[in-house]
Amino acid sequence: MSNVSFLNVEMDTTLAEAFPEVDPGIDPFGSRVIIQVRTAKGKTKGGIILAAETKDTEQWNTQVGKLVAVGPLAFKSRTTGEPWPEGLWCEVGDFVRFPKHVGDKWQIAVPGKDGEDALFGMFNDADLLGRVKGDPLKIKAFV
Numbered sequence: 001m002s003n004v005s006f007l008n009v010e011m012d013t014t015l016a017e018a019f020p021e022v023d024p025g026i027d028p029f030g031s032r033v034i035i036q037v038r039t040a041k042g043k044t045k046g047g048i049i050l051a052a053e054t055k056d057t058e059q060w061n062t063q064v065g066k067l068v069a070v071g072p073l074a075f076k077s078r079t080t081g082e083p084w085p086e087g088l089w090c091e092v093g094d095f096v097r098f099p100k101h102v103g104d105k106w107q108i109a110v111p112g113k114d115g116e117d118a119l120f121g122m123f124n125d126a127d128l129l130g131r132v133k134g135d136p137l138k139i140k141a142f143v
Helices: 052-061
Strands: 032-037 064-070 095-097 104-109 117-124
Antiparallel strands (some): 104 117
16 A cells, blocks of 8 residues: 555635746756745635644645746756757746655745745756646645
8 A cells, every 4th residue: 555645625816826926036046046946735626624634734735836936047057058959947937746755845925914934945946847738737746
């Protein structure tokens, strides 16, 4: 039996709610990128208020985010500064998948949303796993 459980909470969330406009407060150096992690909601579609532990579990286990900043060497040769031959893997505004146990993560309070924080992560450009082609809200967290 696997120790992995699937967090499947039906939420009525928009992209604007999942990725609120928040300044991460940091500009990345070199080849690093900043990803805003999807914000977990505290209430189900049916109006049930979720326990803080459930919200935190979803927030910290989510591996989908929005690319919000890139360092000056991101997606470029480290020696020449020229763009990679295959071009940019993704651009600011794209939704991406990233590894769970990599990167430096921090929270910033969402302006006007008392008690709600936006989660950000800084990763090396080569650590990103792929661009999300569909709705980033449809991808669920495995715990």
